[in-house]
Amino acid sequence: DAGVIQSPRHEVTEMGQEVTLRCKPISGHDYLFWYRQTMMRGLELLIYFNNNVPIDDSGMPEDRFSAKMPNASFSTLKIQPSEPRDSAVYFCASSAGRGLQQYFGPGTRLTVT
C-alpha cells in the first residue's frame, strides 16, 4: 500500500512567486496534517483537516498561506507570494482516526531565493 505521497519533492522559486505543494493521503485516512520544519523553529503544525474540513489552522503563519482539501485523496498548501523565510521542508501526514498514528510523507523541500 502506498504511503503518503507529496509532490514536488524539491521546489526552488523566486521571491514573489506562487508555490503550490501537493499531498495525497493514505487511502481511507480521514485526517490530514500539514507541518513545516525549519532549523530555527523545528517542526510546526500548520493546519489539519478532518473529512476534508479544516479543523485547526491556528498554525498557519499568515494570510500568504492557504490550504485546501477538495476531496479525500488530495490536499494543497499554497504560498502566495512566497518569501525567502518560507524556505523549509513541508510535510504532509495522515491518520485513520482521531488520536491514531500519523503517517508522514517524504516532505517537500522548498527554497525561495
Add this chain to the structure above:
Amino acid sequence: GNSVTQMEGPVTLSEEAFLTINCTYTATGYPSLFWYVQYPGEGLQLLLKATKADDKGSNKGFEATYRKETTSFHLEKGSVQVSDSAVYFCALRGAGNKLTFGGGTRVLVKP
C-alpha cells in the same frame, strides 16, 4: 500550552554504545507521548509510544517509559548501530489530535 523539550544534539556515539536522549514535557491533562525518527531525506516515522503513566514503549531495541512524576519520556537503546543514525523527535498529543514536537536530536553513530 503544551511544550516538549529534548536535549540538543548532535550526539555522536560509537557502535554498540548506550544511547540516552532526554525528553521532558509540559502539558495539561494526560497526554500521550511519542518518539519519532527521521532518517536522512525521509519523513518522520513513529518509533514508539506510551499512552499513560508508567507505560513503557519499545521498538527496534529502543525503550522509553512514561514518567508522570518527572514529566519525562527519555529514549534509550542499549547498543546502537550505524543504521540508528537519524534525528529523533519526542512529541506529545494532548486534547484534540495535535502533536507537539520537541526540537529534535541528531544522533550520529560511528563504526
